[in-house]
Ligand code: C2E
């Protein structure tokens with residue numbers, strides 16, 4: 001019986017694997033053309049100062065609308081882009097595009113905002129990356145101090161000395177650095193005093209436990225950050241009571257569906273910056 005059911009399970013498993021592998025191969029091929037085909041967009045999620053409630057920044061999040069499959073989640077296509085090396089091209093595109101859009105809002109009369117851009121490990125090792133950042137800043141006119149690159153702990157731990165020299169080069173440009181998904185990786189706390197970072201982003205898995213659980217870890221992160229002179233962003237704020245708790249605990253910045261989901265550039269400009277969208281486009 002066991003053998004029989006084992007065989008049945010295998011028979012079901014193999015075609016499923018094949019379908020997943022096929023979809024992956026198709027997506028990789030199509031992702032290569034997605035930039036030129038105009039299927040990619042950068043969406044922006046607003047970030048607010050906890051104390052004043054003021055809009056202080058946005059996080060750039062890549063979106064891919066496939067002509068047949070519709071919206072494909074970054075959770076699916078970012079790993080494909082990373083493994084195929086395509087993330088290098090996609091990452092430069094996001095950087096150029098996001099710097100241009102955010103600088104455009106400011107030129108149109110909006111407030112000066114911080115722009116956070118996510119980075120993959122592969123981009124750190126790319127020799128031309130620092131040049132890409134320099135060009136994105138000079139082409140757009142965005143002040144270097146308005147740009148913040150987000151790195152995860154796993155990216156940093158992959159090659160610690162490489163990461164440190166990369167980070168020093170980024171900081172030398174005047175660009176800021178944040179550790180994303182903080183608390184979920186396996187980095188040593190000792191690195192907080194070695195890495196030239198500016199900000200920690202507490203992972204949403206902790207924020208979502210608030211207010212019943214998660215307080216101890218978040219309070220510890222806030223204390224660590226204060227000790228090292230870093231600011232803290234809480235991501236994934238979905239409930240008012242989570243926001244209230246974070247404000248009371250002295251968290252600096254909040255981001256999450258409660259305050260605003262990631263949205264297209266024109267939507268953010270109209271809704272949060274009260275800018276005339278036609279005037280920016282033109
Ligand atoms: P991340 O950088 O940690 O981004 C936060 C993710 O949480 C985003 O998912 C965002 O839409 C989602 N989120 C924001 N607020 C809430 C909330 O209140 N509740 C919940 N449940 N989720 C919330 P998204 O856009 O699907 O991106 C997923 C991940 O893909 C990002 O995680 C980032 O690691 C990666 N990613 C996205 N864009 C880029 C990019 O341009 N380059 C690279 N290298 N990675 C990217």
Ligand code: MG
Nearest residue numbers: 059118150180
């Ligand atoms: Mg991020």
Ligand code: MG
Nearest residue numbers: 180181201235
């Ligand atoms: Mg995150």
Ligand code: MG
Nearest residue numbers: 118152180181
């Ligand atoms: Mg993440």
